[in-house]
Amino acid sequence: MDVSRKHRHMVGVQLSLKPYLHMRADAAATGHTEPVEVGSAISLFSGAGGLDLGVEQAGFRTTVAVEWDVDAADTMEKNASTHFPGLREVVRADLYPLAAQRDGGVTTAEILRAGGFTARDRPDLVVGGPPCVAFSKSGFWLDWKREGVDPAASLLQAYTAALAQAQPRFFILENVYALTFDNKASRPAFERLRKELSAAGYDYRWDVLNAADYGVPQSRPRLFIVGARRGEPVPELPVPSHHGDWERRKTVGGELPHTTAGEALADLATMPEPEEVVRGRWGHLLPEIPPGDNYLHYTAKRGHPEPIFEWRSRFWSFLLKLDPHRPSPTIQAQPGPNVGPFHWENRRLRVPELKRLFTIPDDFDFVGRRASIQSQVGNAVPPHLAQQVAAKVAMAA
Numbered sequence: 001m002d003v004s005r006k007h008r009h010m011v012g013v014q015l016s017l018k019p020y021l022h023m024r025a026d027a028a029a030t031g032h033t034e035p036v037e038v039g040s041a042i043s044l045f046s047g048a049g050g051l052d053l054g055v056e057q058a059g060f061r062t063t064v065a066v067e068w069d070v071d072a073a074d075t076m077e078k079n080a081s082t083h084f085p086g087l088r089e090v091v092r093a094d095l096y097p098l099a100a101q102r103d104g105g106v107t108t109a110e111i112l113r114a115g116g117f118t119a120r121d122r123p124d125l126v127v128g129g130p131p132c133v134a135f136s137k138s139g140f141w142l143d144w145k146r147e148g149v150d151p152a153a154s155l156l157q158a159y160t161a162a163l164a165q166a167q168p169r170f171f172i173l174e175n176v177y178a179l180t181f182d183n184k185a186s187r188p189a190f191e192r193l194r195k196e197l198s199a200a201g202y203d204y205r206w207d208v209l210n211a212a213d214y215g216v217p218q219s220r221p222r223l224f225i226v227g228a229r230r231g232e233p234v235p236e237l238p239v240p241s242h243h244g245d246w247e248r249r250k251t252v253g254g255e256l257p258h259t260t261a262g263e264a265l266a267d268l269a270t271m272p273e274p275e276e277v278v279r280g281r282w283g284h285l286l287p288e289i290p291p292g293d294n295y296l297h298y299t300a301k302r303g304h305p306e307p308i309f310e311w312r313s314r315f316w317s318f319l320l321k322l323d324p325h326r327p328s329p330t331i332q333a334q335p336g337p338n339v340g341p342f343h344w345e346n347r348r349l350r351v352p353e354l355k356r357l358f359t360i361p362d363d364f365d366f367v368g369r370r371a372s373i374q375s376q377v378g379n380a381v382p383p384h385l386a387q388q389v390a391a392k393v394a395m396a397a
Contacts, residue, residue: 001203039124048075048376054386061086064115071368099158108165129174130155164200173225177208202227212327213240213253217264235396238388262324275370276347280337291344292323333378359384
């Protein structure tokens with residue numbers, strides 16, 4: 001059952017997690033502000049662990065993660081002792097066979113065993129963000145995206161299959177907000193996903209949350225679906241705490257102004273990186289572009305004396321430069337050679353800067369070459385946003 005938007009409140013029987021409720025009560029009585037453990041979590045499509053960082057900060061403990069990318073899995077393992085202390089194993093597996101119901105792939109039972117669960121145990125939370133290639137707004141002009149023929153779309157079914165079999169108390173599913181678009185690719189996939197969540201035995205609510213409205217120094221709209229076993233209270237989604245401009249419109253958020261890229265990077269000392277030099281056919285044009293602008297600077301409509309590009313002939317992020325007085329635009333996982341956002345110092349963003357703009361801790365270490373790190377960061381859920389979503393789940397427990 002979908003309780004989103006029109007039905008923001010639902011009556012149900014309070015879920016019993018007495019040990020964790022006592023822990024929270026003790027913490028409140030003593031003024032203790034450290035995260036309180038509220039339950040166990042299993043993570044699907046974990047990537048480098050951005051969503052899991054937020055889940056951990058909200059008090060859940062990730063006991064097992066599933067990720068097929070070698071570098072991303074290595075990153076989670078490298079940071080486990082500091083950031084994922086309850087992590088028993090990173091299962092290195094492709095979940096596509098689970099969606100296709102094929103033999104030879106990892107099973108939900110194997111994932112649960114890797115997390116230390118017995119046949120009778122059930123995790124408190126399942127989280128995951130299935131790859132979004134089929135629905136991402138980036139490159140949506142491609143025919144195969146509009147037609148919805150990308151096989152990666154079925155990874156949503158891997159998530160719902162694991163959810164139906166694991167039967168956690170709660171779930172969090174994150175994805176690109178283009179999945180909610182009313183078009184030939186997105187509409188059937190989103191309708192199927194919602195039917196499968198209901199069929200698995202869950203009530204849920206969903207909304208598109210822009211990370212900048214929650215204190216993240218990056219405008220990054222993402223779809224979040226949170227749910228609970230049918231008959232239990234469905235967690236709320238967090239209320240925006242910040243407000244500001246986003247893609248030529250103002251967001252209706254909280255009292256605080258958006259956190260800007262300049263504020264996020266102000267006290268950060270970084271070293272130059274070999275990969276930061278902007279190359280490609282158009283890289284030499286970047287210095288003339290003002291902060292916050294893009295290739296449109298070089299158009300006749302903007303009054304350029306020697307226009308190079310036609311008006312709106314390229315994707316918006318082409319030669320896009322950060323404005324230190326605004327949140328960063330969405331940072332992509334695999335940008336082309338002239339795709340931003342670039343630093344206002346006319347270079348690519350350095351890895352520590354990428355982490356700041358995603359609210360990834362400074363001491364979180366990535367494994368892999370520079371292109372792999374860009375992909376891991378660009379595919380991550382900003383932990384600060386994830387923490388606020390997971391905290392609402394913890395409150396429902």
